[in-house]
Amino acid sequence: MTTENLIELRGLGRRFAGPQGAVSVLDGIDLTIPRGTFTVIRGQSGAGKTTLLRILGLLDAGHDGSFHMAGTDVAALSDADRDEWRMAGIGFVFQDGRLLPHLSLGENIAMPLVFARMDKAEATDRRAEAVDFAFRPEEIAAGVCDLSPAAASGGQRQRAALARAMIRQPALILADEPTASLDEASKQQVLARMQALHRAGATVVVVSHDDIFFDIGRQFVLQEGRLHDLGGSSETHLPPSLPPKPEPATLGGWWPRLGAERLILGAWRDLMRRPLFALLTLIALVAGTAQVSIFTSLVAGLDAFTEQTIADGSRLTRLTLKPRKADMAKDDRFPVQSELAQAPDVSATTARRATTLTILGEAGTTEAKGRPFPTLGLHPDDPELALFRFVAGQGFAMAASDLQMIATTDFLVDVFGLPDAGEGTEWQGFVGKRLAAQVPRFGRTGKQVGAEPLVLTISGVILKGEGDRQFYLPNQVLVALDAIKRDRTGKLALPLTPDHMGWMPGADLSGLTDWPWQDMLHVYLRDIDRVVPRIADLSRQGFRPEAEIWKYLWVLDLKSAAFGIVAPLLALVSGVVALVLFTNIVISARLREGELALSRVLGMRRGDVLATEVIGILTLTGAGMLAGFALADRLTSALMAHLGENARVAADLSGEAANQRIDLLFQPIWTHAPIIAFATLLVVLVAVLWPTLRIARTDPARVFARN
Known part of the structure; x- marks a missing residue:
């Protein structure tokens, strides 16, 4: 294959599927088109001229035989590479012009420049050159470039299509019936411009049955799928230099050629x-x-x-169980606790005891209000601690020797008589303060016979307690205090230091804490949606679960x-x-x-x-x-x-x-x-x-x- 030949076909065939089987349109075509020549392929309608032209234009790859363009085997090109070759070196003139109706003639002519990403100045020159090539000066002066295709004449549309084909100065011009449906004057204008392209060095291939082309260039006729050479002029006009072969398509043609601005526009x-x-x-x-x-x-x-x-204090994912009658006399009042602790929907179970404790006021003051407040005992690593919103301090320091408490802000406002307490209140100042309290003692008849004094130290302050709780104590302290309240013999005593602020060093609390103190079991569920089903399950086991969820069931x-x-x-x-x-x-x-x-x-x-x-x-x-x-x-x-x-x-x-x-x-x-x-x-x-x-x-x- 020589580089002087732009196109070489050997044994080219093309078949299409039909109702009765494959139909042969092209059969064993051999054709050589040297560079710079003008080739005319005649034939009646339906002879296969357009099919052949599409093959030459790399639009149809479903053919047999060999096809070389500029020395390159076309069969080796990918679809994306075919696109690059068409863009770089082939200009098309379609039978009906194929102008876009929403663009003016001038915009249609300049379309290939948009895809070429050409410099604006060069693109302007190319457009002006193409317009001058297609239209007469008087047409340009009359605004032909601003006409829509529908408003232009047939000759103007076809000349615009011809100008679009040559605007990038391609090596090959393919024209499919370029003079169809044109009057004689328009045909002559189109022919003259195609000859001008040929003289400028373009290789021109025209398929047509219009006799206006029969005396120009090399002549072939396509009949019954075969191409016959009719002779004719072999005048050649070579371009100044051979165009470079296109580079392989980037990322298979999926990388955009246009810039971001043009893509967005x-x-x-x-x-x-x-x-x-x-x-x-x-x-x-x-x-x-x-x-x-x-x-x-x-x-x-x-x-x-x-x-x-x-x-705000509600425990929507917590259930409260009271002991069943059958379990009241047992040392373990909640035998179901171990089973619940293993359930997948339960995050924790904690046995508790609630009581009231009389708070006298700040330690060291003479004022003694003597008001009872409800409280609850908390264990080390208690799940309740994770639900508290601390505004000062922290939970209990288990290694501390003093008697600690976690107080709510409402409790502090009440006990210390704070005016206008709100978000700006400095709660940290209350951490470490001490409150005097007392635990009542009762005789055998149930009458109060005295009281045990103690001093509680505030270790943390929270916004809200659950329910009506005002403060919380370590569970060991609460159980010991309740043991004193339950004692009717007067033999039990709180082993407190002389200042009543903590336990005596080495104090043995087993006599105060080793008794069935569990009067409730708190069951913490992982998901609020499991609360109601778990209530139903526990009810079937004889419990009467209490839960705050009922007030918020609408949620x-x-x-x-x-x-x-x-x-x-x-x-x-x-x-x-x-x-x-x-x-x-x-x-x-x-x-x-x-x-x-x-x-x-x-x-x-x-x-x-x-x-x-x-x-x-x-x-x-x-x-x-x-x-x-x-x-x-x-x-x-x-x-x-x-x-x-x-x-x-x-x-x-x-x-x-x-x-x-x-x-x-x-x-x-x-x-x-x-x-x-x-x-x-x-x-x-x-x-x-x-x-x-x-x-x-x-x-x-x-x-x-x-x-």
């Missing part, structure tokens, strides 16, 4: 030309994003409501409804959004397949097609999500205002305080917007991946064969 123009597609996609995205946002806001709000309720019901009704609805909405996107893209691509095919022929890489489609879809997705978030924000704000007003009305009617946690039911939409946006993008990309890839792989030959 192209995506925006595509959207503007598809208003129905853009509108339907936006509506689907706005509706889907708004519903997902409201659902997420509600679920997060219910969780926040639950957490705040627990922080569980609302959350269950959200997941049971809204979640499937959201899945359906997501599916509908994905289906709308998928269908819109497929339909839109089918309507634009001629344009896409032409763009591919003119040099647009499949990566450019893919990037343009994805950028357009992501632009719509971004706009739709922002609108959806804004809509969801307005709706949740309106719902919150409505719920708040209802809560105030209910409080006024009942005389109770309004629920201050009602404003937590819907969390701010924008807090969860990033994760929702990420999930939406995943859904969108999954929905559009296949159709956009299919669009990017548009086969121009198949499209042109249909159209």
Whole structure:
């Protein structure tokens, strides 16, 4: 194969599937086209001229035989490499011009320059040269370049198509019936310009049955699938230099050729030309994003409501069991504890004792209020400690020798008579303070016969206690104090130091703590949703579980409804959004397949097609999500205002305080917007991946064969 020959065909054949089997269109064609020649291939309609031209233009690879272009075996080129070769060295003139109707003649002419990423100044010169080549000065002065294809004459359209084919100065011009349906004057104009391209060094191949070409260049006729040489002129005009061979396609043609600016601009123009597609996609995205946002806001709000309720002292995931009658006389009043501790839905079980303790006031003062306060005993590493919100200090220091307590802020306000205590109160100053207390003693008749004094040291301050608890003691201390209250013999004594602030060194407390003190069992569940089922299970075992969950059962019901009704609805909405996107893209691509095919022929890489489609879809997705978030924000704000007003009305009617946690039911939409946006993008990309890839792989030959 020599480099002087631009095209060499040997034994070329092409068959197509038909109702009765394979139909041969081209059969054993041999053809050599030297550089710089003008070749005309005649033939009647249906003879296979267009098929041959598409093969020469690297648009049809389904042929037999060998095909070499510029010394390169075309069969060795990938689809992406064929695109690069077409862009770099082949100009097409189609029978009907194939101008894009939404662009002016001037914009159609300049289209190949867009895909070539040419310098702006050079592109301007090339466009001016191509316009001067296609149109007469008086036509240019009259604004022919601004005409739409529909407003231009047939001759003007075909000359514009010819100018588009030559604007990148390709080595090969392929023209398919370039003078079809033109009047005689227009035919002469097109012929003159094609001859001018030939004289400038382009290799021109024309397939036509128009006799205006029969006296020009080398003549062939295609009959019954075979090519016959009719002779003719072999005049050759070689270009000044041979064009370099195209480089292999980057990443198989999936790397865009166009820059970011042009890709974004192209995506925006595509959207503007598809208003129905853009509108339907936006509506689907706005509706889907708004519903997902409201659902997420509600679920997060219910969780926040639950957490705040627990922080305020409620124990929604805790059950309280009292001993069964059958277990009251046993040393182990809760034999079920070990079984519960192993249950997967239970995080901890703790036996407890509650009591009251009389607090006299701050130690060292003469004032003695003598008020009883309910308290509860806590164990080392007690699960309750993890639920407290400490504002000062910490839990019990188990190695300390003094008698410690954890106090609530309400308790301190009450005992110390604090005025206007609030968020600015310095609670740390109360850590280490000591409070005087006393434990009553009773005689055999049950009458109080005295009291044991003790001094408690504040080790930590918490915002709220659970229920009506005002402070907490170490369980060992509480059990020992209750042993004194239960004693009717007067033999038990608290082994306290003389200042009553702690235990005597080496004190033996076994006589005070070794008795069946457990009067309740707290069962902590891992999940709030398991509280009611566990209550039912324990009730069947003879217990009467107590739980605060009943006051907030509506929270569980609302959350269950959200997941049971809204979640499937959201899945359906997501599916509908994905289906709308998928269908819109497929339909839109089918309507634009001629344009896409032409763009591919003119040099647009499949990566450019893919990037343009994805950028357009992501632009719509971004706009739709922002609108959806804004809509969801307005709706949740309106719902919150409505719920708040209802809560105030209910409080006024009942005389109770309004629920201050009602404003937590819907969390701010924008807090969860990033994760929702990420999930939406995943859904969108999954929905559009296949159709956009299919669009990017548009086969121009198949499209042109249909159209």
